[in-house]
Amino acid sequence: MNLRNQLENKVPEHLLGNVPKRFDIIGDIAVVSIPYELDTYKFDIARAITAVHRNVKTILNKTNKVDGYKRTSDFKILFGNETITTHREHGFSYKFDVGKVFFNNRLSYERQRLIAKINPYEKILIPFCGVGPFAIPAAFYGFKAVAIEKNPEAFKWLQENVCLNKVKDSITLIQKDVTDISTFLNSYDFDRVIVPTPYGMDNILLYIAEFVKSKGFIHFYTFKPESEIPDFIDSAKTLGLETVYYRRCGNVAPGIIRWGIDFKKM
Template structure:
């Protein structure tokens, strides 16, 4: 941490800002919010070529920073509506503007829908988020590899970025691989509930969404990902976070890896924990379940499985639990549900849920 602010800096404590590397911006904002010192009434602004000034109400106690400075100028307009009104937008146009967006590293990701003048919206979002340099309009995720459809609407147009949250760094290209901001709490949770030296199978690892926080917590993770681009980022991110010794990555189909008996764990062909982060992984196939059946067979008696599913509201929790129990019963095993919770809305009438269960 830097020294206390100088007397000149302290003259106006309501205009203090801390200077940090631009790459750390989102992590520092999150930490400042947790500490209760982030000042949402002012903008994050650039500070030199590689740094930003993050507005705070007082110098933070738990965050490292380069220096404390005073921000000068007018307080920022707090909402997108304020910015658009300043640009002369009508009430009807503002009603059609997006109501939410996410900052992922140096990129603002937003669903424009039918909003008018997306370039002006993009420029406004860049004004509001000084840590970002590109705004992308997000379309639907499609295809076997869950590939995104994005369009550059403002800024530099660089879709590659490094996103930081809860001490984990995710390198990615938002034009080629998906990243769900709404799963932030779930990524953090997996790093908290895993035990050190757990043997974990992450069946749909992507760029390391769950693999990285679990490996960072000390677990040994076999991470399986079929998408070649996501797999490259998975390898890169394991190195970036210093967990290559705890991550064994396979670019393969889960069924092939499971069929080989998980030789990555040597003499222990079963695992303590399995993560199934693919929404459709619980779908039945003929008389059985394409992914659930081999997953349960690979799970140590008393091991835990974390099943993600996009479930219609009326079937919330009931459907994934019934599928788990059905798949387990065919192998003479039982299901003890440990926890159920909603992650986020998935689409109209459909919710993303997670079921944690012990398989005896």
């Protein structure tokens, strides 16, 4: 039963269509985006969620979009009081404060897809690594990983998650701004680079491309209308990058799609 069916007797019929179709469960925390016209019914929505998902201990209402270099949103607690959770995915555990760092559980399939591509001899670079959902599997399945994260709060949890998942010996953590990568990273022989790019930072591909070896791979995420993808793929050719695969990874706004693109350096 979806939320709209549960709330038929609580929310007026003319507003029922505005009830969110979906919400995210991260660990034991539910995150929902309730439109302003349903503010009066936000606690009814929270009760409907807990009625079905009894393992949920906290419900957060996301009140704005992801913003800034920290890639965080603003939240209001509707139920419970604890915002720190442990999220489990593909055999790994990630502990963090949902209200203070960025984590996208909707990229779970993408992370699994990339895990399957990693070879045990590979040296892997992960900029914008957050709390580690791409970096920790890379360290576990690859030979050596280098993870870069600027946000102090995310970096703190990244350090904890490295220990939690027992990959400390196979990963190097760097707390710096990725846009300055050429000033602090002097290794240009990565077999694979995984770039969970923040919105509007496509230009980082220009800096990242030089760090992957010939015949190596870059897994790059970008946010665009479908009509702009051919030009973006063409522009990557000037960096010596051939597109071997790309796919939709969900809509982020009307007409704006998150794309996952696999490049091979020629």
